[in-house]
Amino acid sequence: MADLAVWFEASGAIAGAGGVTYAKYKAPRLYWAAVGLPMTWGRFAFSYRNTMDVCGLTVQPSGLRAFMSRRVARHEVRPVAPKIRRVRGTSTGLRVTLRLPAGLEPADLAAASERLRHAWGVHSVHVIAKKPGYVELRMTGHDLLHRVQMPKKTAPLDLVVPVALRDDGTAYVRDYREIPHALTLGANQSGKSMYQRNLIKGLAQLPVALVGMDCKRGVEQSRYAPRLSALATNPDDAASLVDVLVAEMEDRFDLLAKHGVSDLWELPEELRPAPVVVLVDEIAELFLTSSKKDEERRERIVTGLIRLAQLSRAVGIYLEICGQRFGSELGKGATMLRAQLTGRVVHRVNDKQTAEMGLNDVAPESVPAACTIPADRPGQAVAADASGGWGRIRTPYTSVDETVAACREFAHLIPDLPALAPFRPAVSVPAPTIPPMPTTAPAFP
């Protein structure tokens, strides 16, 4: 009888351990909520003081404090660690707000983040400077970019579009008012189109005009035609479209001058023209030339794009440029245009030089991260901007059908911009579903 009880206990324990291991790999969120979070919280609380000590994240106490400790409390003077202000568990990790003592700065904690992650047994530790004197440690329990699940309550709003997930569990958003122009780079099959697809799905829901330039005969963008205000599918049309956009920009500046304001957003709402987002699919196609005539066209396009990139932010025209490479090999004007595109997203690249083209001028320390994106992680990228900040992101998988459905659903949001009307793409109406032929003759009464 006793043997039977031991056998039941042992098999129960083995089944439990098996279940926990299974959950760890197959249902990491569940595992984190049930096992990972309480264990990590406990380990953090128990070892915080010592970990800070051994990681060199403490400072010598001030003279007064040392005096008080020795004379009043009569105990040994200990170095001072950051004070814990708040600890909060989330569905993917643990967040800790710390008050820094004088002498420590956020960069000190960021430099020790690899040591902290090992000490507390978590997947990653990110250090975010919240306000002067405070930092937030964002720990994640597992690799969130393995299977991307966007945080709840992320929806496009104003001119902010959630496009991907950051590896600290927050949403990576494309905020056009903060970073007006951006460049997305990556090798073949690295996930550039998926990035654009997520972006278009989000932008489709906002009251903005979407302008496509896809000189690969429109294979990528023509399916989004129901929501596009304009589409150019060859370099000649692209040149004319760029001319129209430059003229639109000049008209908008006239409008600003007439009302004595310097920015589109300062205009009263009823007078404010709709923002325009220009999505260029493969930038190299606009730079290529094979004859003298092509060179004139290229000059027109490049000069127009540079003017837009330099001036159009104030009038609500934004550039979103995508390509495999974007360097001086594209010829005159390429690096000048690139310098104006201050938002950067670099997917897997074939060579270090491409990563440097995308990141060296904004966040050079992120180049190694872009060079080590594995080939089996399409959609993963390094996102950086002119503030010097950077991070790892990955887009969620979004099918073409989902984006096309969003374009159809929000087709009524296409703003009225007469200048773009000649470039409005024809929308193919889906063929009506014909009911199958009856196999037997209908029964007549």
Ligand SMILES: Nc1ncnc2c1ncn2[C@@H]1O[C@H](COP(=O)(O)OP(=O)(O)OP(=O)(O)O)[C@@H](O)[C@H]1O
């Ligand atoms: N975030 C993601 N999650 C899962 N699969 C993805 C993700 N992003 C891209 N993929 C897949 O990777 C493949 C390549 O993606 P995509 O077409 O976006 O790459 P690309 O860089 O545009 O390629 P190309 O330059 O050859 O057109 C596709 O099969 C796509 O479904």
